[in-house]
Amino acid sequence: MNSVGVATGKIILSGEYAVVFGYPAIAIPAEIGMRAVRSKEVVWEKAPTEWFSSLCHIIALCQEHGSIASGVTIENQLPLGCGMGASTSLVIAVTRCLFQDSPLPHIKKIASSIEDTLNPGHSGLDFEVIWTEKPILFQKGSPPKSINISLNQFIDTSHHFCLIDTGNPGETTPELVSWVRSRMSDPAISAALQTIGHCTERLLKGEDITDVFKVHHRAQMILGVVPQKIQNFIADIEESGGAAKVIGAGSTSGGGGVVLAIAQNTIKIVSSYDFRHLHSQHRLHEVLGKS
Template sequence: MAQQGYGEANGKVILIGEHAVTFGEPAIAIPFTTGRVRALIESLNVNESSYIKSEVYDGELTYAPEHLKSVITRFINEYHIQTPIKVSIDTNLPPSRGLGSSAAMAVAFVRASFDYLNKPLSDEMLIEEANWAERIAHGKPSGIDTQTIVSNKPVWFQNGVVTTLKPLDLNGYMVVIDTGIRGSTKQAVEDVHHLCKADSSYLSYVEHIGKLVHEARDSIEHHNFEQLASVFDLCQENLRTLTVSHEKIEQLLTISKAQGAIAGKLTGGGRGGSMIVLASTIDVAEKIAQSAQSLGAHHTWIEYLGG
């Protein structure tokens, strides 16, 4: 019988604080439980070649993209895996959308690898191993994605320090929308820094986002969904001024509000990527998702924020 190991992980969403966090302001990230990655490792016959089956690559390990090949080869070498293996990765998280897909893949694979070895896995070891894989994908990850995904709780992130917050308990829904436009977080972050360097008055918008993150935390602690909504709209105004919104995001915000959304904003790097919209009821959330898809959104997910 083939040896097997299985692991899974959900994604993450930056609730508020994107871009400002790169200036030392805080940010809040939350688990994205409807977006998932599942990883399965199976032993093969000795005369077969190690193999990866995924949406981004389906073929022998030898010819795999570097970020996949490095992580799996390290596992084989580190733990002296003698037999060839097949690694299957299944996900509904699109890449480069700010939803933590690479961190979720790393966490799922590490969980699968330790399950394959039948070894215990602490959260500390999981974070360490997953961050190694994240460095292959991103160079210098902040750590916020991995920490949020492993803890499966909201986190407060500032200047490299991560603090776990209480689970959300808000009477409302969040619609996550993949605009279908691939954003470049690296370019957007660089542009905002150049903008602020060229004209220091733009720093006031960065600082205002930082204040809004504190207000968002207060909204969460007092279970005030309406206050969080007003914070969202103010944050989006600041992000728009910092040039990281996109006409598709604005178009989707307009149609979402016409369907009854109470607020919305981009999430992550912006200029495409993903956005989050708040709705008071599941009916409104479903209408928002349908209207977004009719406008060309690639994916939509609905999350209840009541825990």
């Protein structure tokens, strides 16, 4: 039987950007992800050139760590470059595939090393939540903490949610983080980061997620990482009685990546913007958390 490696994506409930600057963040595994199967050749149908090149680079790095395999076939459900941890998911899925018979700590060490090489300056949040496949409370300088309670404790299970692909961002995450970092002397930027960090604390205290999302979204707008079209879309969601936020780095141009919307019915609004649902509507507690 061919070796197989599987890795989920991730959803950040709270903490984008702020986590890079030492504030807490909550991330949870997504129910979609990547699957790597050992094969004779490198195969990833319809992958953009830069992602296929990244796959080849990961395989080469695995070989430097002792893998004798040179072929992997990728099956992917994640939007690429849209804030759901696709690059980290790819690293972990391929490493798990090519080192399937190795001890888990050894596999994790290799995957972490490759992640450091491919995504320098990353916070570590994506890697931890995708590796453990558990909800994580993450803060730089402290060990990641699994949230060993159901997310139902702080999410009203009457809410509905959907993940919406609004299109590929115009910039990469490292570019955006560098841009935000360069503006840290602006009091409005530092205040927005503090607000985002406080949103994480509010969720953990059990405050209503729709109220928290509205504050979180406005702080992301102040950072300048929510394109105008996405601002308009989220305003329409709020007008309908819901709330929404970008769950990744966002963008200053192009699409905003993936938006997590909490509302009773988003189909008509999503259609009017020509965006794409990644999931049909579900109750939050069925997808976003496990006890």
